[in-house]
Amino acid sequence: xxxxxxxxxxxxxxxxxxxxxxxxxxxxxxxxxxxxxxxxxxxxxxxxxxxxxxxxxxxxxxxxxxxxxxxxxxxxxxxxxxxxxxxxxxxxxxxxxxxxxxxxxxxxxxxxxxxxxxxxxxxxxxxxxxxxxxxxxxxxxxxxxxxxxxxxxxxxxxxxxxxxxxxxxxxxxxxxxxxxxxxxxxxxxxxxxxxxxxxxxxxxxxxxxxxxxxxxxxxxxxxxxxxxxxxxxxxxxxxxxxxxxxxxxxxxxxxxxxxxxxxxxxxxxxxxxxxxxxxxxxxxxxxxxxxxxxxxxxxxxxxxxxxxxxxxxxxxxxxxxxxxxxxxxxxxxxxxxxxxxxxxxxxxxxxxxxxxxxxxxxxxxxxxxxxxxxxxxxxxxxxxxxxxxxxxxxxxxxxxxxxxxxxxxxxxxx
Numbered sequence: 001x002x003x004x005x006x007x008x009x010x011x012x013x014x015x016x017x018x019x020x021x022x023x024x025x026x027x028x029x030x031x032x033x034x035x036x037x038x039x040x041x042x043x044x045x046x047x048x049x050x051x052x053x054x055x056x057x058x059x060x061x062x063x064x065x066x067x068x069x070x071x072x073x074x075x076x077x078x079x080x081x082x083x084x085x086x087x088x089x090x091x092x093x094x095x096x097x098x099x100x101x102x103x104x105x106x107x108x109x110x111x112x113x114x115x116x117x118x119x120x121x122x123x124x125x126x127x128x129x130x131x132x133x134x135x136x137x138x139x140x141x142x143x144x145x146x147x148x149x150x151x152x153x154x155x156x157x158x159x160x161x162x163x164x165x166x167x168x169x170x171x172x173x174x175x176x177x178x179x180x181x182x183x184x185x186x187x188x189x190x191x192x193x194x195x196x197x198x199x200x201x202x203x204x205x206x207x208x209x210x211x212x213x214x215x216x217x218x219x220x221x222x223x224x225x226x227x228x229x230x231x232x233x234x235x236x237x238x239x240x241x242x243x244x245x246x247x248x249x250x251x252x253x254x255x256x257x258x259x260x261x262x263x264x265x266x267x268x269x270x271x272x273x274x275x276x277x278x279x280x281x282x283x284x285x286x287x288x289x290x291x292x293x294x295x296x297x298x299x300x301x302x303x304x305x306x307x308x309x310x311x312x313x314x315x316x317x318x319x320x321x322x323x324x325x326x327x328x329x330x331x332x333x334x335x336x337x338x339x340x341x342x343x344x345x346x347x348x349x350x351x352x353x354x355x356x357x358x359x360x361x362x363x364x365x366x367x368x369x370x371x372x373x374x375x376x377x378x379x380x381x382x383x384x385x386x387x388x389x390x391x392x393x394x395x396x397x398x399x400x401x402x403x404x405x406x407x408x409x410x411x412x413x414x
Contacts, residue, residue: 065160072153074098088134104131105320116155122146200225248282258294267302275316293379296372304346314343340400349391
């Protein structure tokens, strides 16, 4: 029996080379050309599979930083996996939401997105605090934002979260500043106030018996000791750690009282615009402390307006649900829905001072002590609230958020 050799079809690698017609420059396509064998193909990149470009979505999805794309109305049209983890909200849910529905009212991210949308310019902002209703505490991030060239008024945002160590360091810095003021206040109270009383008493005794030229000096001593004593009294407030004595207060009564005080004195030439929400419930507060805080805010607004003819202060109240503040050391979060906003059309706060405006001894005025806004922040903090500031030329807004009066709920019957 003759052995038969099985015939196998040639594989593609063994196939006879296919002639490739080349048409060099100056030759017609019909001219005879010698057949050229194609070179062997590499296994890494088959010629039959052209190189495909990497899709943008894949690149953005692989980024470790949160990426959001907003349309012209502020609605989220894209969110990567990092943004989903950062906001604790699914991507499909994010794409059905606006940015102002993800972050809390007054979040700086909203203003930064609007800045890109209106100016069409990119920006980098460092150390921005982001808060959402799902966060137990604010998160500190660096933000990059910019326009999308082929999509008018679309905004690209990338958030890079800072480390926990940086956030703790920032909190400790503010606490250390407050403690230093408290310690200084205690030292001044014991070491300066008593000698000041003696100096003033001696000047008062000298005033009636000295000649006229020296009497003016005695009066100057009295006025300067009074000024120093007032400064020490203001600093003593920072060292007062006693719990507030609170009662239900109508916040509109407090604001009206402060407005009348300003209209009868320093702010008599200012136009006041009131935009009150009459449905606001009482706030648990110390009335005298709130008067002191808002008097400082009004005074600051009046001084920022100065002598301009069209000076205006807008006083607004409202109900803003969704803002919650984490109580350090506990799992409790306090709802801060009561909003009081003071807006003026003054010169604004310089950029280099805006981040430290509530720190002690930071002032926008050459002769200022830098304790007014620091005192305001302490009083609002003692009430369980927070204060924010937004400023640009001819518009400065101080926004206070306070908790509502606690209402005892009736027990359920079984």
